[in-house]
Amino acid sequence: MGVAGKPLSQRGSAALELALGMGLFVLPAVVLVLAFSPWLEAKTFARSAAAEGARAAVLADADPAEAGIAAVQPMAEARGYDAEIVMCGGGPCSLERGSYITVEVTIDVPLILTPWGEVGGIPVSAFHAEPVDAYRSLP
Numbered sequence: 001m002g003v004a005g006k007p008l009s010q011r012g013s014a015a016l017e018l019a020l021g022m023g024l025f026v027l028p029a030v031v032l033v034l035a036f037s038p039w040l041e042a043k044t045f046a047r048s049a050a051a052e053g054a055r056a057a058v059l060a061d062a063d064p065a066e067a068g069i070a071a072v073q074p075m076a077e078a079r080g081y082d083a084e085i086v087m088c089g090g091g092p093c094s095l096e097r098g099s100y101i102t103v104e105v106t107i108d109v110p111l112i113l114t115p116w117g118e119v120g121g122i123p124v125s126a127f128h129a130e131p132v133d134a135y136r137s138l139p
Contacts, residue, residue, distance in 0.1 A: 031112060038113070045075075047126040047128070049076065049083065049105045051130070053071050053072040053085065054068060056070070056071035058101050058130045068085070068093075072085050072105060076105075083107050084105070085105055086103070095136070098132060101130050102130075105126050106125040109121060
């Protein structure tokens with residue numbers, strides 16, 4: 001009941017309901033759009049870091065795994081990523097002519113960044129295999 005026993009007016013309630021209802025549909029879409037950009041950036045970084053690490057390992061003179069990790073680690077730290085780098089499937093890397101050096105880079109990307117911290121997360125991985133030159137002169 002309104003003032004002096006008169007019923008409350010229903011004017012304007014449809015606009016309010018529309019605004020609240022659209023908020024329920026628009027908010028998840030906004031969250032998805034905001035979460036896609038960091039994921040895409042991390043995926044691109046992981047691909048290029050894996051390629052750079054494999055190339056550095058192939059060109060190394062001594063320990064290819066150490067050279068690959070030394071190439072990728074500073075790149076990841078400069079971007080603020082805590083990257084997991086696996087060289088040659090976790091085993092020893094071989095620089096024999098015609099063999100392949102493989103690198104897998106994995107980064108954990110938060111789904112949502114808030115002022116209070118990260119919410120959720122998904123791992124982003126990239127794999128690259130680089131052939132050792134068939135005409136490489138070994139040390």
